[in-house]
Amino acid sequence: MMAGARFWRKWTFWHWVTAVSLLVLAVVLVYPVGQLLIKSFVAKDGGFTLKNYVTFLSKRYYRLALTNSLWVCTVSTIIATAIGVPMAFLLTRYRLPGKPLIRTLIILSLLSPPFIGTYSWIVLLGRAGIITRAMEAIGITLPTIYGPRGIILVFSLHFFPYVYLFTSAALQSIDRSLEEAAANLGVNGWTRFRTVTLPLVLPAISAGALMAFMSALADFGTPQLIGEGFQLLPIAAYSEYMNEIGGNPGMAGALSMGLVVISAVALFLQRWVTRRSFSMSSLRPPEVVDLPLGRKILATAFCYLVVLVAILPQVVVVVSSFRKTKGPIFLSEFGLDNYITIFDRVPGAVANTFRLSTVAIVIMVIAGLLMAYVITRRRSAATAALDVMLLVPYVLPGTVIGIALVTAFNRPPLVLTGTATILILSYVIRKISYTVRSASSVLTSLDPSLEEASINLGVGPVASFFRVTAPLVFKGVLAGAVLSWVTTINELSSTIILYHAGTITMPVAIYSQVISDNFGLAAALSTILTLATVVSLWLFNKLAGKDSGLLM
Numbered sequence: 001m002m003a004g005a006r007f008w009r010k011w012t013f014w015h016w017v018t019a020v021s022l023l024v025l026a027v028v029l030v031y032p033v034g035q036l037l038i039k040s041f042v043a044k045d046g047g048f049t050l051k052n053y054v055t056f057l058s059k060r061y062y063r064l065a066l067t068n069s070l071w072v073c074t075v076s077t078i079i080a081t082a083i084g085v086p087m088a089f090l091l092t093r094y095r096l097p098g099k100p101l102i103r104t105l106i107i108l109s110l111l112s113p114p115f116i117g118t119y120s121w122i123v124l125l126g127r128a129g130i131i132t133r134a135m136e137a138i139g140i141t142l143p144t145i146y147g148p149r150g151i152i153l154v155f156s157l158h159f160f161p162y163v164y165l166f167t168s169a170a171l172q173s174i175d176r177s178l179e180e181a182a183a184n185l186g187v188n189g190w191t192r193f194r195t196v197t198l199p200l201v202l203p204a205i206s207a208g209a210l211m212a213f214m215s216a217l218a219d220f221g222t223p224q225l226i227g228e229g230f231q232l233l234p235i236a237a238y239s240e241y242m243n244e245i246g247g248n249p250g251m252a253g254a255l256s257m258g259l260v261v262i263s264a265v266a267l268f269l270q271r272w273v274t275r276r277s278f279s280m281s282s283l284r285p286p287e288v289v290d291l292p293l294g295r296k297i298l299a300t301a302f303c304y305l306v307v308l309v310a311i312l313p314q315v316v317v318v319v320s321s322f323r324k325t326k327g328p329i330f331l332s333e334f335g336l337d338n339y340i341t342i343f344d345r346v347p348g349a350v351a352n353t354f355r356l357s358t359v360a361i362v363i364m365v366i367a368g369l370l371m372a373y374v375i376t377r378r379r380s381a382a383t384a385a386l387d388v389m390l391l392v393p394y395v396l397p398g399t400v401i402g403i404a405l406v407t408a409f410n411r412p413p414l415v416l417t418g419t420a421t422i423l424i425l426s427y428v429i430r431k432i433s434y435t436v437r438s439a440s441s442v443l444t445s446l447d448p449s450l451e452e453a454s455i456n457l458g459v460g461p462v463a464s465f466f467r468v469t470a471p472l473v474f475k476g477v478l479a480g481a482v483l484s485w486v487t488t489i490n491e492l493s494s495t496i497i498l499y500h501a502g503t504i505t506m507p508v509a510i511y512s513q514v515i516s517d518n519f520g521l522a523a524a525l526s527t528i529l530t531l532a533t534v535v536s537l538w539l540f541n542k543l544a545g546k547d548s549g550l551l552m
Helices: 002-009 013-039 051-058 060-093 099-110 114-125 130-137 148-172 176-184 189-218 221-226 233-243 250-273 293-321 337-345 347-377 381-389 398-408 420-445 449-456 461-472 474-489 506-515 519-544
Strands: 323-326 329-334
Touching: 013 250, 013 347, 013 381, 013 398, 013 420, 013 461, 051 060, 051 250, 060 099, 060 148, 060 189, 060 233, 060 250, 060 293, 099 148, 099 293, 099 519, 114 130, 114 148, 114 221, 114 293, 114 506, 114 519, 148 189, 148 221, 148 293, 189 233, 189 250, 221 233, 221 506, 233 250, 233 398, 250 398, 293 323, 293 519, 323 337, 323 519, 337 347, 337 519, 347 381, 347 420, 347 461, 347 474, 347 506, 347 519, 398 420, 420 474, 449 461, 461 474, 474 519, 506 519
Parallel strands: none
Antiparallel strands: 323 329
16 A cells, blocks of 8 residues: 555656546547457457458459559649649749749648539539530530549649648758759759759658648548549448448448558558658758749749649639529629528538637647657657557548547447537547647757756746746647647548537538539638638737748
8 A cells, every 4th residue: 555655646747647648549549440440350240250351352342442542642642742842842942933922822722621622623624614614615625523533633733732841841951062062073953953952852752742642542522522433442431331320330440441551551651761861950051043034934834833723722712602603503693692691501510610629729739738748858658659649640531530439439338429529539639649749849949958947946847847848839839739720620531420410510511512512602611611721820820920931
């Protein structure tokens, strides 16, 4: 008894933070995923079986969903990389007119959900689309937006900013003396880029490409809206889950595990590609230079063309939201009818989106800051395990998390299915890593002596953390929090599985309106969602200061 009492007395506040964090993640993350994995090996009669996996790998329908997912996501990632890397190089190395505007438009094109872009391309290039009908009037028939071509178009244009952001950051951190040394040795142009610059930024390129691939793999709305029978794994898993409520969820579990395996393999390949890394002092950042007039015109035209095409869906959404409609057809008149109808028909969707996301972001900021601190400053086997557990959501698409949470919490002792709590849980699980990683990066560079000085002056360790350390890492936490917030209010993949009539959110409402051919209402909801994203970023820049760089 005495030994046990002494053991518990040795526990500090940070021991409890670590223990509670591990326990909570075990319950809300490891347990649901483990249950989903177990279900994938359970037969309808309750016995052990490999039939679900045999069916997955042998039935043509599921094999096509697997190969289609790999093919579409790989091609989209290659195209996104082919766009993002040149954009990053041109915008970091050369003086081009309107660079701040181009960079802002790139960020904004990323921060709306891809299914909104999908809806916009339907308005433009669908069977009755604006561009489609205009081209038909002059005798030109355009390829259909539906099927794999349309999915690849949407994914490539929506996810190339990931590659751009990672690559541009790496290019700006290169010490130019390395490239100057190569130039002095007679290595110029493409050869210098291939042999010196590219190896230095390859880890960043691969990280951006991995983000693009994982985001494309996890996306549910785009293939569902324009796939038209072209099956991908998230759609197959969702369909199997919806078809088997009350029956055998094993097939949905097997398909979900397929998504997890693909994500894990992609992460492993990215780590393997970047197994050799290079370090730089970055004391002399690359010089920004002028291009000859002809090349400058071509480079500027390329950058503006890419960003204008990428931002076009959001422009279409805003304009369409003010056009009157008759069924799925847009009329020439403009008005506020769509917005009036929204607040009359689905007012709860707007309120739910902000209510649920606000609760989730408060949890993410508080828990993320505490977990980041114990991971970086209180290192132990337990905090290392916590760090590893926080990596798990990176390889879990939203569809998988949604199915896992329903599988785990649809029966006693903890019934959460159909509640707002399960949606908040899914948001926190999926997005808290942004806050933790952002806060950890700032804590790593922060000198612990500031906190130690406070403790030496008689302020307790916990009080010193909240009075000294927390304010100093505020910007880092805020940067992660704003990304968590923006991606949470735009979340569809897990919400489509977890919501019920009382917790419908704007992304689900937009998806439902597009499916029902109510394009005007979908445009109005999308505009509200986009406006919320822009306002969130503006507030972040005001709070964090002009040096935050998010909209640079």
